[in-house]
Amino acid sequence: MTNEFVLEMKGISKAFPGVKALNDMQFQLKKGEIHALMGENGAGKSTFIKIITGVHQPTEGEMLLVGEKVSFQNPKQAQQHGIAAIYQHVTSYPDLSVTENIFMNHEIRHQVWKTLNWREMHKQARQLLRELGSSLDPKAQMNTLSVAQQQIVEIAKAISTKAKIIIMDEPTAALTARESEELYRITEKLRDEGTSIIFISHRFEDMYRLASRVTVLRDSNYIGTWDVEDISNEKLIVAMVGREINQIFPDKKTSAGETVLEVKNLCKLGEFEDISFSIKSGEILGMTGLVGAGRTEVCQAIFGITAFDKGEILLSGRSIRNKNPQAAMNNGIGYLAEDRLDQGLLVDWSIEKNITLANLSDLSSFTWIHRDKEKRQAKEFGEKVHIKATSIFDSVNSLSGGNQQKVAVAKLLTKELKVILLDEPTKGVDIGAKAAIYEIVQQLAEAGYAVLFVSSEMPEILGMSDRILVLKEGRIAADFVNRGITQEMILEAAMGEEQVQEKSG
Amino acid sequence: MEQKKQTYQPRTLETNLPFSWKRLFFQWEWMLLLILIAVLLLGSYVSPYFLNYPSLRDGTMVFLDKALIVFPMAMIMIMRDIDISVGSTVALSSVVMATLYTSAGLPMEVAIIACLATGAICGLINGLLIVKFKELSAVIVTLGTMILYRGIAYIILEDQAAGGFPEWFGFFGWGYVFGIPFLLIVFAALALLFGIVLHKTTFGRKVFAIGNNPTASRFSGIKVDKVKVIVFMLAGLLAAVTAIFLTSRMGSTRPNIATMYELDIIAMAALGGVSTAGGKGRVLGVVIAVFIIGYLQYGLGLINLPSQIFLIIVGALLILSVAIPKLGGMMKRK
Numbered sequence: 001m002t003n004e005f006v007l008e009m010k011g012i013s014k015a016f017p018g019v020k021a022l023n024d025m026q027f028q029l030k031k032g033e034i035h036a037l038m039g040e041n042g043a044g045k046s047t048f049i050k051i052i053t054g055v056h057q058p059t060e061g062e063m064l065l066v067g068e069k070v071s072f073q074n075p076k077q078a079q080q081h082g083i084a085a086i087y088q089h090v091t092s093y094p095d096l097s098v099t100e101n102i103f104m105n106h107e108i109r110h111q112v113w114k115t116l117n118w119r120e121m122h123k124q125a126r127q128l129l130r131e132l133g134s135s136l137d138p139k140a141q142m143n144t145l146s147v148a149q150q151q152i153v154e155i156a157k158a159i160s161t162k163a164k165i166i167i168m169d170e171p172t173a174a175l176t177a178r179e180s181e182e183l184y185r186i187t188e189k190l191r192d193e194g195t196s197i198i199f200i201s202h203r204f205e206d207m208y209r210l211a212s213r214v215t216v217l218r219d220s221n222y223i224g225t226w227d228v229e230d231i232s233n234e235k236l237i238v239a240m241v242g243r244e245i246n247q248i249f250p251d252k253k254t255s256a257g258e259t260v261l262e263v264k265n266l267c268k269l270g271e272f273e274d275i276s277f278s279i280k281s282g283e284i285l286g287m288t289g290l291v292g293a294g295r296t297e298v299c300q301a302i303f304g305i306t307a308f309d310k311g312e313i314l315l316s317g318r319s320i321r322n323k324n325p326q327a328a329m330n331n332g333i334g335y336l337a338e339d340r341l342d343q344g345l346l347v348d349w350s351i352e353k354n355i356t357l358a359n360l361s362d363l364s365s366f367t368w369i370h371r372d373k374e375k376r377q378a379k380e381f382g383e384k385v386h387i388k389a390t391s392i393f394d395s396v397n398s399l400s401g402g403n404q405q406k407v408a409v410a411k412l413l414t415k416e417l418k419v420i421l422l423d424e425p426t427k428g429v430d431i432g433a434k435a436a437i438y439e440i441v442q443q444l445a446e447a448g449y450a451v452l453f454v455s456s457e458m459p460e461i462l463g464m465s466d467r468i469l470v471l472k473e474g475r476i477a478a479d480f481v482n483r484g485i486t487q488e489m490i491l492e493a494a495m496g497e498e499q500v501q502e503k504s505g
Numbered sequence: 506m507e508q509k510k511q512t513y514q515p516r517t518l519e520t521n522l523p524f525s526w527k528r529l530f531f532q533w534e535w536m537l538l539l540i541l542i543a544v545l546l547l548g549s550y551v552s553p554y555f556l557n558y559p560s561l562r563d564g565t566m567v568f569l570d571k572a573l574i575v576f577p578m579a580m581i582m583i584m585r586d587i588d589i590s591v592g593s594t595v596a597l598s599s600v601v602m603a604t605l606y607t608s609a610g611l612p613m614e615v616a617i618i619a620c621l622a623t624g625a626i627c628g629l630i631n632g633l634l635i636v637k638f639k640e641l642s643a644v645i646v647t648l649g650t651m652i653l654y655r656g657i658a659y660i661i662l663e664d665q666a667a668g669g670f671p672e673w674f675g676f677f678g679w680g681y682v683f684g685i686p687f688l689l690i691v692f693a694a695l696a697l698l699f700g701i702v703l704h705k706t707t708f709g710r711k712v713f714a715i716g717n718n719p720t721a722s723r724f725s726g727i728k729v730d731k732v733k734v735i736v737f738m739l740a741g742l743l744a745a746v747t748a749i750f751l752t753s754r755m756g757s758t759r760p761n762i763a764t765m766y767e768l769d770i771i772a773m774a775a776l777g778g779v780s781t782a783g784g785k786g787r788v789l790g791v792v793i794a795v796f797i798i799g800y801l802q803y804g805l806g807l808i809n810l811p812s813q814i815f816l817i818i819v820g821a822l823l824i825l826s827v828a829i830p831k832l833g834g835m836m837k838r839k
Binding site: 324325346349357358369376411 | 518706707708721722725727
């Protein structure tokens with residue numbers, strides 16, 4: 001047998017009591033290859049990754065590392081064999097320094113005294129970061145860094161353990177276009193140095209940009225491996241979803257009504273300045289810009305989570321001041337938080353209790369909750385947004401990302417709202433669920449809501465919006481009517497001309 | 506390209522859970538009931554005066570006074586907070602009441618109202634501090650007020666006792682209504698009230714929601730700070746009610762009464778199944794746990810065992826109560 005493959009998996013299966021989490025998986029990873037792994041949430045990707053990294057042991061099949069049979073009993077063994085993983089939600093120690101994070105569990109000790117050799121570790125950390133093209137201070141505390149910077153630290157950590165195989169689990173999910181570009185560059189650099197990379201992502205652009213081959217999983221089954229050059233978008237979607245999605249974005253058939261929300265000269269020192277826009281009933285206003293451009297801050301100020309310094313918010317011509325989210329909702333404004341797990345949902349709770357949480361007063365008399373009414377409302381709104389579950393008592397953390405998002409939307413729908421602010425509603429959900437969420441957003445507009453649709457992803461901004469607002473450093477950089485607008489035009493507004501030229505050059 | 510609108514197969518969500526024996530019996534409360542029976546049997550084994558109705562009935566008077574605070578404490582713990590100042594609040598409320606009656610010469614009725622007000626204000630201060638200074642944890646804030654309230658009690662009364670209350674005041678600690686101790690009736694009424702509030706009303710739902718995810722609760726329109734302040738105030742108020750019963754039973758008060766009450770109360774709530782990580786707990790479990798710890802203390806007192814033994818047993822029970830569900834979880838996973 002040749003050692004063409006650094007990692008080879010033959011017929012790997014993993015069964016948990018009652019569930020087959022992975023079935024007859026085939027996988028081959030070449031040296032110096034970027035191999036994309038795709039599939040919807042729950043397709044078995046994480047199980048597969050956990051087997052490679054030694055978290056789970058396969059029930060069947062064999063795993064070969066450079067031609068030799070291996071079986072990892074724990075993550076430490078996998079690490080010793082040169083396998084490292086970088087996760088979407090960075091698993092770092094936020095209160096420790098960059099150096100400490102990089103050398104966690106394999107610290108450098110002084111040769112004589114056996115004490116920690118900080119000087120050497122800082123030096124090596126700086127060196128590793130510089131090799132990755134980053135000028136981060138090794139002494140900086142981890143939680144002062146952006147997600148993108150933290151990921152670079154995680155990559156540095158992987159390199160410091162002399163990893164030959166690096167698994168990246170949705171690394172670009174929380175990154176802006178520019179940061180993703182930086183990550184692509186680093187990933188390609190690692191590849192050129194002979195490291196093999198398994199790259200998991202929901203973003204097609206990641207795959208086309210980086211990977212040479214792609215392996216697709218669906219419903220715990222291995223579907224196939226293709227050269228990226230040979231597979232079309234449509235074929236890939238069919239492989240992942242198992243059915244054709246003829247059209248990701250729904251048809252527009254709404255005509256905008258009267259102006260509902262009007263924001264005038266909204267200012268908050270250090271966050272945003274002079275934000276003015278209006279949304280009509282039935283209209284979808286796209287809002288984009290780099291992360292940190294102030295999109296979430298604007299939404300949260302409108303929703304009453306944070307205060308703003310100056311400006312005015314008008315609802316149907318009437319000036320309103322939202323002291324807190326409750327006041328905002330009573331005024332008819334709803335907000336779908338960007339981070340659905342931390343800000344949107346009570347993940348240990350049932351679908352039912354999550355849906356009704358914002359609307360308890362309507363389901364109760366003298367604060368006594370009527371369970372029948374509550375169940376009925378949960379069922380009604382849960383079915384309205386097509387949550388895939390068996391009963392309203394299923395807990396939210398048993399659902400896929402897309403279905404969790406639907407629960408969060410259903411909760412908003414229980415209130416009588418006029419305006420819905422959607423902050424990155426499709427973040428981290430798979431393609432099938434994305435299409436479903438787009439459908440819901442479109443239905444909201446058709447039902448007469450004024451929708452603010454915030455997203456970093458250009459295709460969905462272009463595919464969904466009637467008008468597009470581009471923020472740059474807390475200010476409105478452009479206000480487009482979505483007709484003949486291209487990604488380049490948006491990028492140009494979001495980043496400034498020089499950077500776009502740099503990118504295309 | 507011809508475009509076709511996507512269709513989804515309609516899905517229905519079930520709204521009835523099928524009956525399940527496992528769900529009925531796989532509850533922490535059954536475990537607590539077994540422990541309570543074990544405690545009662547143990548009590549009858551060590552003392553012939555323990556296991557009979559008058560003994561068990563009158564025994565409640567010894568421990569139920571502090572158990573009144575366990576209900577708001579459970580709410581506080583469900584919200585991931587803690588209040589260790591309740592013992593000091595009992596002492597301060599009691600001292601204020603006694604001083605107003607004996608030294609200031611006010612009517613006892615007025616002194617009682619002042620006692621309740623003192624407790625509520627103590628709780629309000631705790632709540633406001635915790636809500637306004639988010640970087641401070643509840644344990645630090647209430648550690649501060651625990652020392653503060655106790656200190657004020659000492660300044661008011663110095664290291665003396667105050668007593669000589671009117672005769673009718675003794676009813677709180679020693680009175681019976683239809684042969685049932687008044688304290689037991691109050692406890693049962695509060696258990697029912699808090700059970701309803703916590704499990705059946707919007708307020709209780711909000712308490713659980715906050716314990717589960719404070720940020721998501723706020724984003725869902727719950728006034729998190731308001732709920733917290735109310736619950737801490739309730740704890741202070743119930744501490745004052747405890748002060749009335751305790752002072753009545755003892756006939757006099759000192760600034761050092763109700764020392765370490767907070768530990769017994771937290772132990773009762775934790776043993777009763779209130780999760781220290783927040784978000785979980787039931788009044789029924791807490792009530793059973795109150796009787797477990799109470800009768801344990803009472804039974805050991807009957808045979809004159811040193812109180813240290815009681816502490817050891819309560820400590821062991823607490824650790825067990827945290828460990829057993831974990832062990833169960835591990836067995837399920839294997």
